[in-house]
Every structure is written in C-alpha cells, then in structure tokens.
Amino acid sequence: MLNPKNIVIVGASEKPGNWAERVWRNVHRYGFSGNVYPINASREEVWGVRCYPDCASLPEKPDHLVVLVPAVAVPDVLLDAAKAGARSATVMTSGFDELTDSASVDLATRLKKVIEETGLAVSGPNCLGNLNAKAKLVTIPDDRPLLLTPGPVAIISQSGGLATAMKRALQDRGIDVSAIVSSGNEAGLSTADYIQHFASDPDVRVIFSYLEAVSKPEPFLEACRAARACGKAVVVMKLGVSDIGREAAQAHTGALAGSMQAFDAVAGQVGVIRVDNLDSAVEAIELLAHAKLPAGKKLGAITFSGAMRGLMLDIGRGHGLEFADLAPATYEAMGNILGVGSILGNPLDGGFAALTKPTAYVELIETILADSNVDMLLLQEELPRDDGSTRKLKNLADVEAIAAKASKPIAFVSMLSYAMTDYSRELRRSLPHVPFLHEIDKSLKVVRSIMDYATTRPSPTRTAQPAANNPADRHLQSFAKDRIGPVIDEVRSKALLRDYGIAVPREYLCATAEEAATRAAEIGFPVVGKIVSSALPHKSDVGGVIVGLNSAKEVAEAFDRLIAVAEGLPQKPPIDGILVAEQASGSLELVLGASLDPEVGPVIMFGAGGIDIELTRDVALAGCPLDEKQARQLIAKTRISTIMGGYRGRPACDSESVVKALVGLSQLMFDAGGRITSIDVNPFLLSAKGGVALDGLVVLRK
Structure with missing residues (x-):
C-alpha cells in the first residue's frame, strides 16, 4: 500500500477538480516511479492517456488501487482487482457505516466480507489517501504543495483533512514526515496494523494517531506495546467520549467510566501519550523527535527573565511538575559563575550575567545537568527569524553540542508561540538534538505527559487463558440457566464477589417478616433491611434500605414497610424478598x-x-x-x-x-x-x- 509497484485509479473522470484527477496529478507531481493506470469502463481515454475498462485489461498485474467509484460498486471492484492480482487498495469512497441507514450498514458488512475473503490490504473506506516520502508516493487529493522529505514522524489518522493539517503544521516547524495513512472507517486495516508497521520502521521515532474510535482493542494495545518495545513513542489525539456499544449506566461504574477516562487508564499503561489538541500534539512530536527521554520527573531550568521564571513555577505547579531542589555544590558552583549578588534558585534567572559573560551560559548548563537531582533541563529561548545575533547563534550551537553528548534531555521553551521563517527552519535543521517548544503552558503540559510516559512501566501482555470451570463460569452458567439478567440482584452479585475474595456481611434473604426477625436475631443487632430486586439496582434512591434495626419487632415492621415501598413504586418491580444483613461498622x-x-x-x-x-x-x-x-x-x-x-x-x-x-x-x-x-x-x-x-x-x- 505504501510501496506499490504500480497504481490503478478506479473511477477516472474528466470532471474538473474531481478527486481522481487530483490523485493522478499528485502521483506524477511528486515523482512516483511506477506505472499509473486509469480505469473507467465508459471511457477509452482520460487525462491524455489510455483508459482501461477493468483490472483484467491492464498490461501488467495491478498492485495498488485507489478506488473512487460509488459505494455500491466498491465490493465488486475489489473482487475483480484481487482476481487480477492486486495486493492493496485505498478506498476513498464514502457511504458505508459512517451512515446509519440499514442499506449503508449492510454495504459496509459486505465490504468487510470481501476484504476478508480476498486478503487485500485495504485502507478506508471514507479516507483521503496516503503518503510515503521514501517511495515518492502521494495519493492524497490535495493541491497544496507538500514537502516530501523522509523524517522521524509517521501520521495515522481517521480524518484525512486532519492528517494533512498536521503535516503542514509539522512542515512549518521544520519536522519532516515520512508517511501519512488516512485510515477512514477501517473496514480492513486498522490503526493497530499501521502502528505495528511503523514500529518496525527504523527511520520513524514518533507515531502520531488521530483516533475517533478503537475498533480492535486488543490488537491496538498490543501494537502500542510493540511500539514502546521498539523505542517508538505513540502520540494519540482521541476524539470525545464515545457511548457506542456501551450499556446504559445501570451501575455507577458505567456512568463514571467514560471512554476517555478508560482510554487514558488502559492506553497509558501500554505507552500511549494522549494529547488534548493538535497544538499539544505538535509540541509532543517536537520534543520526542529531537530529545532523549528523561529518566525521572525532576526539572531544572534557566531563564533570562524573572517573569519567565515565575510563569514556569506557577504553570509547572498546575501541571504537577517539580523543579528540583539542587545540591549545595550546584548552588555554590552557580554562585561562582554568576558572581556576588546573584539570586540562585531553580528555575535559575541567569539574567544579565548569563547573557554578558561569554562562558557563563554554557557553564551554568553543564553545572545543572551534572546535578543528580535533575532529570531534564529547560532553557528559555526561541529560534531567530533572521540572521544578525552572533551571540544567540553561538549559544544555540553550544547547547546542541552539549545535548548531543548528554545523557539527559535539554529543551528550549519560549514565552509565546511564534512564526517560523525559512531562515528559522534551515537553522532548526542544524540543531537536531534540541527541541524548540512554543509557549510555556502547552510546553510544560507536554513535558509532564512525556515524563509520565518515560517513567511508566508498560503493562505486560496477558497470555494466560481463564481456568476451566472458574467461579465466574459457574455463576454465569447458573444465571443463563435460570434466565437471569442482564442486571443481577444484590444477593447473587455478592455471592459472585465472595468467590473472588471480596468480603461481604453476614446476611440472609427472607420471604416473611417472621423469618426476617429470626435471622436478625441469629446475626445479632443492629441489622439492615433491603429490598432485593434486579429491577432496583439503586435501592437507596427509592427508600429501599432501612438501617439501625435493633430488635426483632423493628425488623418485622421494617420488612412490612419495605414490601409496601416496593409495591407502591410505579414500575411494580418483581421482589425476590428482603435481605437482612449485619450492620457493619467502618470509618x-x-x-x-x-x-x-x-x-x-x-x-x-x-x-x-x-x-x-x-x-x-x-x-x-x-x-x-x-x-x-x-x-x-x-x-x-x-x-x-x-x-x-x-x-x-x-x-x-x-x-x-x-x-x-x-x-x-x-x-x-x-x-x-x-x-x-x-x-x-x-x-x-x-x-x-x-x-x-x-x-x-x-x-x-x-
């Protein structure tokens, strides 16, 4: 798909500005070396070249298809292409399960079946093409010029427009992108497949993914583990909190565990760095593409401004960052470098002395880096927009030389975001070992995320299988036999919990007031009375729990009251009985x-x-x-x-x-x-x- 021998554009058309023509133009514009064949059964010529009726008529086996035909025709196009020897396809056509009508959903099901039967590697449908800088391949129908230079970043996105926006933003920052995959609806290949692929690419250091939904949880998590094991960071921007496939919030956990919280909890454990927005994604990629990972979470910093120092402290505290207490020897060395009257601290406001004394800046950097309490060093600076500052250029070159050899990462941070010029980008290429982060807040937030990533032990893959006839199996089989569910009442739920070592109070399910009084006496007062019904998952909300029952008489009366509560509810829930339980005490x-x-x-x-x-x-x-x-x-x-x-x-x-x-x-x-x-x-x-x-x-x- 990313390294095809030839490209076949299915749905070729002379209609001005159509996507097929744009793909044709870009494939040639960026110098793809293979043959390119247009297909349209109703035309003999298009774009000044011969047009073929189908894949079987081509002068060689088709390799990669770009499909731009109506949705209903896509499955048959793929079947014919597979018969002719094609290996992969990018289906740009929309009109599948991104729509909700039954015809579109049925068509999506057929498409997935065809992909499975043929074994074609398919991106899409509803996508915007791909890019591979090494192969000079661009099937993205975007007329805006793209810089095609292999670099340390791969982009995987369920939105094609977002993918190209990220490419332009990174390009503007002087960061080269090796590949873009627009994955769309992921009827065939998924984000997990693409992450696995780029994890093994020696030129890729950072994989950025825009996710609307994780279609295959286990493969996705395993791919992220694989990327982490290969030293590749996976930066994810996840869209919203999804309710797809989630049951109604019948238990409190279902209401609280929104998919974003769950995603953070699980994906974070396998090495995913989630960012809130695209600006943060750019900063994360900037840092990861140019710096080593920190060994811990303690920061050092040098500024040239008291305001910058104060903002770093304030904003850093808000993001849970710690500016380390430096060793006494470090303070002594800094005092000797800066001279009498300097205010020493971390962040260090180097001020006038650091700017005017020729060797002070480098000496301060080396002194703080040498402190064992510091895991990463931040420096106030930004890329110049034009030539003219010899001192600044020398400082940047000196920091680059230190960063290339240091075991700890160094990053520049600016007060504000700023525009880049051609001069800035060219200069940036000469400083490959230092990130230039824009604006304090988003920079420090990203620093915190990457420190968490660097210090998190990835969770292992669980290869074991559940034991046969385990307690859950036995209970679930019993529920199915008795036609119980989906909500399980308190008594049966707690029986299942008890079998997994979770303690429960001494309690009995009672059918009469007399039985309730007898069981309460056996347990010992005080006791609690509760309605038991799978139709009332939250009993306290309807007055279905009575506590502090101190005698048999009180228990019998409570039994009758609870039955009356249940019978008075509008939904008339079926009642299994009243639970009499030990009233446990705790803090x-x-x-x-x-x-x-x-x-x-x-x-x-x-x-x-x-x-x-x-x-x-x-x-x-x-x-x-x-x-x-x-x-x-x-x-x-x-x-x-x-x-x-x-x-x-x-x-x-x-x-x-x-x-x-x-x-x-x-x-x-x-x-x-x-x-x-x-x-x-x-x-x-x-x-x-x-x-x-x-x-x-x-x-x-x-």
Missing part, C-alpha cells in the same frame, strides 16, 4: 468497580464511595490485569488514599484488604471473558480491621 465508604469499555476492554475503578459518588468524583481507573503493586498505585491516585493512611489523628485503615479486593475484581473480569459489562461495589466499608462490600451489583453483557 470510610469506598467504591470498587469494573467496566467493560467497548474501546479498550476491562477497566477497574477505585475511589471515594457512598451515595454522593457522582458529586465527589474522587475516582481513578486502571486497566486489567491488575496485580498488587498496580492496585496500590491505583489507590494512590485518589484523594481518599490520604485518609486511608491515617489523616489528622484518624487511625490508619486496612489498605491491604482493598488491594486484595481490587485484584479479585480484576481476576473476575478476566475470568468472565467479556460477559460482564459492569460491576459496582458501593459502598465498600473500610476500617482498621478490614473491608466489606455492603452492596454489589453485576450487569451482564447482552
């Missing part, structure tokens, strides 16, 4: 949960729980599988973790019981193999002596 209400995200698979959630969970939103997510170390890291991401450890005189809680429960949830989701949509354990009551799931809700995948 913290937590939430534990799991969700099957349609884009990245199973996700585990932890945070502050209770009825106000949606208001506090102190939760964190992590991907599966989850081991004990990763469970502790997940807990540490929340504010509630500080209270768990003992805060302002409070006793420390048994955090290890939470770790055990999270690992159990992770194993449950793994064993379920995609058959559970969500699990909600809220609240999980924690004390110094352990934790217990007071409520549980399991929702099955339909």
Whole structure:
C-alpha cells in the first residue's frame, strides 16, 4: 500500500477538480516511479492517456488501487482487482457505516466480507489517501504543495483533512514526515496494523494517531506495546467520549467510566501519550523527535527573565511538575559563575550575567545537568527569524553540542508561540538534538505527559487463558440457566464477589417478616433491611434500605414497610424478598468497580464511595490485569488514599484488604471473558480491621 509497484485509479473522470484527477496529478507531481493506470469502463481515454475498462485489461498485474467509484460498486471492484492480482487498495469512497441507514450498514458488512475473503490490504473506506516520502508516493487529493522529505514522524489518522493539517503544521516547524495513512472507517486495516508497521520502521521515532474510535482493542494495545518495545513513542489525539456499544449506566461504574477516562487508564499503561489538541500534539512530536527521554520527573531550568521564571513555577505547579531542589555544590558552583549578588534558585534567572559573560551560559548548563537531582533541563529561548545575533547563534550551537553528548534531555521553551521563517527552519535543521517548544503552558503540559510516559512501566501482555470451570463460569452458567439478567440482584452479585475474595456481611434473604426477625436475631443487632430486586439496582434512591434495626419487632415492621415501598413504586418491580444483613461498622465508604469499555476492554475503578459518588468524583481507573503493586498505585491516585493512611489523628485503615479486593475484581473480569459489562461495589466499608462490600451489583453483557 505504501510501496506499490504500480497504481490503478478506479473511477477516472474528466470532471474538473474531481478527486481522481487530483490523485493522478499528485502521483506524477511528486515523482512516483511506477506505472499509473486509469480505469473507467465508459471511457477509452482520460487525462491524455489510455483508459482501461477493468483490472483484467491492464498490461501488467495491478498492485495498488485507489478506488473512487460509488459505494455500491466498491465490493465488486475489489473482487475483480484481487482476481487480477492486486495486493492493496485505498478506498476513498464514502457511504458505508459512517451512515446509519440499514442499506449503508449492510454495504459496509459486505465490504468487510470481501476484504476478508480476498486478503487485500485495504485502507478506508471514507479516507483521503496516503503518503510515503521514501517511495515518492502521494495519493492524497490535495493541491497544496507538500514537502516530501523522509523524517522521524509517521501520521495515522481517521480524518484525512486532519492528517494533512498536521503535516503542514509539522512542515512549518521544520519536522519532516515520512508517511501519512488516512485510515477512514477501517473496514480492513486498522490503526493497530499501521502502528505495528511503523514500529518496525527504523527511520520513524514518533507515531502520531488521530483516533475517533478503537475498533480492535486488543490488537491496538498490543501494537502500542510493540511500539514502546521498539523505542517508538505513540502520540494519540482521541476524539470525545464515545457511548457506542456501551450499556446504559445501570451501575455507577458505567456512568463514571467514560471512554476517555478508560482510554487514558488502559492506553497509558501500554505507552500511549494522549494529547488534548493538535497544538499539544505538535509540541509532543517536537520534543520526542529531537530529545532523549528523561529518566525521572525532576526539572531544572534557566531563564533570562524573572517573569519567565515565575510563569514556569506557577504553570509547572498546575501541571504537577517539580523543579528540583539542587545540591549545595550546584548552588555554590552557580554562585561562582554568576558572581556576588546573584539570586540562585531553580528555575535559575541567569539574567544579565548569563547573557554578558561569554562562558557563563554554557557553564551554568553543564553545572545543572551534572546535578543528580535533575532529570531534564529547560532553557528559555526561541529560534531567530533572521540572521544578525552572533551571540544567540553561538549559544544555540553550544547547547546542541552539549545535548548531543548528554545523557539527559535539554529543551528550549519560549514565552509565546511564534512564526517560523525559512531562515528559522534551515537553522532548526542544524540543531537536531534540541527541541524548540512554543509557549510555556502547552510546553510544560507536554513535558509532564512525556515524563509520565518515560517513567511508566508498560503493562505486560496477558497470555494466560481463564481456568476451566472458574467461579465466574459457574455463576454465569447458573444465571443463563435460570434466565437471569442482564442486571443481577444484590444477593447473587455478592455471592459472585465472595468467590473472588471480596468480603461481604453476614446476611440472609427472607420471604416473611417472621423469618426476617429470626435471622436478625441469629446475626445479632443492629441489622439492615433491603429490598432485593434486579429491577432496583439503586435501592437507596427509592427508600429501599432501612438501617439501625435493633430488635426483632423493628425488623418485622421494617420488612412490612419495605414490601409496601416496593409495591407502591410505579414500575411494580418483581421482589425476590428482603435481605437482612449485619450492620457493619467502618470509618470510610469506598467504591470498587469494573467496566467493560467497548474501546479498550476491562477497566477497574477505585475511589471515594457512598451515595454522593457522582458529586465527589474522587475516582481513578486502571486497566486489567491488575496485580498488587498496580492496585496500590491505583489507590494512590485518589484523594481518599490520604485518609486511608491515617489523616489528622484518624487511625490508619486496612489498605491491604482493598488491594486484595481490587485484584479479585480484576481476576473476575478476566475470568468472565467479556460477559460482564459492569460491576459496582458501593459502598465498600473500610476500617482498621478490614473491608466489606455492603452492596454489589453485576450487569451482564447482552
């Protein structure tokens, strides 16, 4: 697809400005060396050359097709091309499953079937062509001139327009792009396939991907792992929070675990750097293409302005960055370089002394780089727009020489974004080991993201399979046999949780007030009474929970009240009985949960729980599988973790019981193999002596 022997343009037309003609023009304009054949069964000549009726009529085997015919004709075009010996195709035609009508969806299904049957490597449909600088290949129908120079960046985008915009932005910054793939609807090849390909390309250092949806979660995650293992950074801009394929928010976890949060949790663990916008993407690529990765998260900085120093401190704090406490020897050395009266700190405002003393600038850089407390050094500077500053040019050359040999990355940061000139871009090419980042806020945000990436241990591929007849299998088979679901009631949900090591209170499901009173006496007062119904996943919202029952009489009365509550509800939910449970005591209400995200698979959630969970939103997510170390890291991401450890005189809680429960949830989701949509354990009551799931809700995948 990116290195074809020849190109066949199907849908050739003389209509002015049509895409087929633009593709023809660009293929020749940029010097593609292979033959190019137009196909249109109704024409004998087009664009001044012979036009062929079909692939079988060509003078040689077709290799790569660019397809620009009506959607209904595309599957047959691919079938004929495959029979004639074609290996790949780019289908620019739209009108498939980006539309919602049944005819378009059916056509998309047929297209996928044809691709599978023929084995063609297909990009699209609904895409905008491809670019490969090495092969001098451009099938993108864009008349604006593109610089075709191999470079360290590959672009994969589900939007063709965005891909070319990124190419122009990077080109303006002096960053060369080796390849562009416009992936469109991904009926054939997916983003995962393209990442795998570029991961093995020795010339590519950074892979940028614009994603609207992850169509194949496991291959995508595995491709990102492969890229990380090959030393290639994957920078992703992800569009919005997608609700496609997600069940209604019947459990709290489903409501909270929006796909963007889930994407960050899972994709971040395999080495994806997600950015919020295209400006940040450009800065991330600039840094990754020109600098080494930092070994840690401690920054050093040198500025020439007190304002720049203050802004770095303020903005850096907002992005969670730490400007390191430098060693005493470093401060002493800086004082000797700058002279008496200088204000020393980090960031260092070098000011007049650093600008006027010929050797001071380089000496300061080497001194701070040598400090073991610094993992990355930022310098205030921007590229000049024209010649005329000998001192600045010498400083830039000196920094380039230091950066080329240093074990730590150095990056320039400007106060504001600025325009580049031809002079700037040419000068930039002579400084390949130092990034030039534009504007403090977006630069420091990107620095934080890349520091997180550099210091994150990629999660391993889980190659093991669920054990046969595991607890999840047994419960799920029982649910299917009894025709239960998709919402599983509290009693059955907690039975499943119990089999994965998650403690639950002593409790009994009761059918009569007399039975409830008897069971309460066995448990010991006080107890709690709850309505049990799969149709009432959140019982407390309708008055379906009564706490603090201290006698058999109170329990019997509560039983009757709860039955009356259920019978008085408009939906008349079916009732399985009343649950009488031990009223556990504890100091913290937590939430534990799991969700099957349609884009990245199973996700585990932890945070502050209770009825106000949606208001506090102190939760964190992590991907599966989850081991004990990763469970502790997940807990540490929340504010509630500080209270768990003992805060302002409070006793420390048994955090290890939470770790055990999270690992159990992770194993449950793994064993379920995609058959559970969500699990909600809220609240999980924690004390110094352990934790217990007071409520549980399991929702099955339909």
